[in-house]
Amino acid sequence: MKHKIYPILLHFTLLGLSLSALLSCTNRKEEVVVVATQHPNPYNITVPQFFPTQMNIPADNPLTVEGIKLGRYLFYDGRLSGRTESDSLMSCSTCHLQSNSFECGVNNFDNGHPFGLSGIPTQHSMLPLINLVWNNSGYTWNGAVYNGNPTTNNRTLEDIVLIVIQLPSEINGSAQKTVETIASIPIYPPMFEAAFGSPEVNIDRICKAIAQFIRTLISSNSKFDKYMRGEVQLSTQELNGLVLFTTEQGADCFHCHGGGGNVLFTTNLFYNNAKDSVFNDVGDRFHVTFNTQDIGAYRAPTLRNIAYTAPYMHDGRFKTLDEVVNFYSEGLVASPYTSTFMHKIPNGGAHLSPQQKSDLIAFLHSLSDEDFINNASFSKPADLP
Ligand code: HEC
Numbered sequence: 001m002k003h004k005i006y007p008i009l010l011h012f013t014l015l016g017l018s019l020s021a022l023l024s025c026t027n028r029k030e031e032v033v034v035v036a037t038q039h040p041n042p043y044n045i046t047v048p049q050f051f052p053t054q055m056n057i058p059a060d061n062p063l064t065v066e067g068i069k070l071g072r073y074l075f076y077d078g079r080l081s082g083r084t085e086s087d088s089l090m091s092c093s094t095c096h097l098q099s100n101s102f103e104c105g106v107n108n109f110d111n112g113h114p115f116g117l118s119g120i121p122t123q124h125s126m127l128p129l130i131n132l133v134w135n136n137s138g139y140t141w142n143g144a145v146y147n148g149n150p151t152t153n154n155r156t157l158e159d160i161v162l163i164v165i166q167l168p169s170e171i172n173g174s175a176q177k178t179v180e181t182i183a184s185i186p187i188y189p190p191m192f193e194a195a196f197g198s199p200e201v202n203i204d205r206i207c208k209a210i211a212q213f214i215r216t217l218i219s220s221n222s223k224f225d226k227y228m229r230g231e232v233q234l235s236t237q238e239l240n241g242l243v244l245f246t247t248e249q250g251a252d253c254f255h256c257h258g259g260g261g262n263v264l265f266t267t268n269l270f271y272n273n274a275k276d277s278v279f280n281d282v283g284d285r286f287h288v289t290f291n292t293q294d295i296g297a298y299r300a301p302t303l304r305n306i307a308y309t310a311p312y313m314h315d316g317r318f319k320t321l322d323e324v325v326n327f328y329s330e331g332l333v334a335s336p337y338t339s340t341f342m343h344k345i346p347n348g349g350a351h352l353s354p355q356q357k358s359d360l361i362a363f364l365h366s367l368s369d370e371d372f373i374n375n376a377s378f379s380k381p382a383d384l385p
């Protein structure tokens with residue numbers, strides 16, 4: 001996604017206002033009624049064992065059962081595009097498929113390189129929508145959307161929804177068209193009432209509901225998780241792969257992708273992982289921080305469910321995990337911007353044996369969570385057209 005400066009979002013006007021401030025604010029009468037009468041049911045995330053407790057949930061958008069349900073419907077409803085003709089429908093689920101850990105997969109679009117309703121390709125390959133409630137350092141490949149962003153209003157998952165609706169390479173629509181279309185569909189006003197206390201459909205509520213749904217997309221039941229909880233044993237090959245992954249003498253992956261103590265399998269931080277010596281992507285981390293250390297740097301994505309999310313890297317240059325592992329084994333390209341965590345740079349890679357490569361890949365497969373990609377609460381509601 002390209003990140004542009006958008007006008008102050010409507011919902012920030014409510015941010016930080018206390019209930020008493022709302023009550024004294026005459027042009028917010030409707031919202032006052034909302035606060036006084038609505039009773040959506042709070043939804044508490046049960047933090048899986050070993051997962052961090054610090055979550056990224058804005059104070060003005062607590063999770064509720066009704067909000068999450070509404071968000072799920074909107075996430076899957078092609079009319080979110082503000083259009084109703086069958087050839088111009090697009091929703092989040094057009095690209096973010098549950099079967100691919102909410103990426104589009106290498107067999108869809110142009111070999112996993114999606115494009116929007118305008119036909120314009122997205123700037124980067126996809127990112128999965130999993131465990132984002134634990135990302136406190138910045139969304140998207142370059143982290144341009146982060147809490148406390150002083151220069152733009154791109155801060156939260158809520159903001160991403162609005163960006164996506166407008167972005168030519170994604171939904172290519174407008175907030176107004178989306179609101180009008182969603183409001184005209186009979187199932188929605190009662191769902192907005194249940195979630196937010198009045199049937200009013202507005203863009204703030206649409207963004208909030210979808211963001212709530214995304215925060216519930218939690219993957220924590222891979223074979224590796226079951227092993228950590230003492231429920232199953234990993235195979236010898238998977239265990240060998242785990243050791244390679246988490247040791248500097250081995251493949252040395254853990255500094256950036258976690259593992260061991262960091263069960264998110266990402267630090268959510270940004271690194272140049274030595275793929276290139278020439279850099280010309282205006283969507284890299286450098287174009288967010290303007291710190292030369294960030295040239296050619298991107299967020300290290302989670303390696304959970306990595307077997308479902310080819311193609312790999314921000315530009316989707318690798319189609320298989322074999323290609324990725326061959327790259328880290330013997331394909332590293334040094335540059336002045338290479339992360340200091342790429343310890344194998346002097347040798348051009350970790351030089352793994354064929355056996356070690358297949359061990360490492362077997363371990364990466366143990367991070368696949370079939371329950372997640374089949375979880376009925378994350379799937380398309382049966383009564384949506
Ligand atoms: C045309 C395909 C497409 C559609 C439609 C789409 N996305 Fe995405 N999404 C992407 C791509 C590509 C990225 C990676 C963008 C980047 O970082 O450059 C992405 C990234 C994201 C991220 C950031 C994830 C992270 O780890 O930081 C979120 C959140 C997201 N999308 C939510 C949504 C929502 C919500 C919708 C629907 C309103 C949506 N997307 C619709 C393609 C799409």
Ligand code: HEC
Nearest residue numbers: 251252253256271273298299300301312313314328339341
């Ligand atoms: C210096 C930090 C660092 C180290 C060490 C590192 N990676 Fe990465 N990894 C990254 C970054 C950053 C990306 C994304 C780069 C990009 O998109 O251009 C990435 C991307 C990947 C991807 C593709 C993810 C996706 O969703 O597209 C895989 C798979 C991967 N790394 C596996 C590994 C393995 C296996 C090792 C150990 C052999 C390893 N990484 C070592 C930082 C690192």
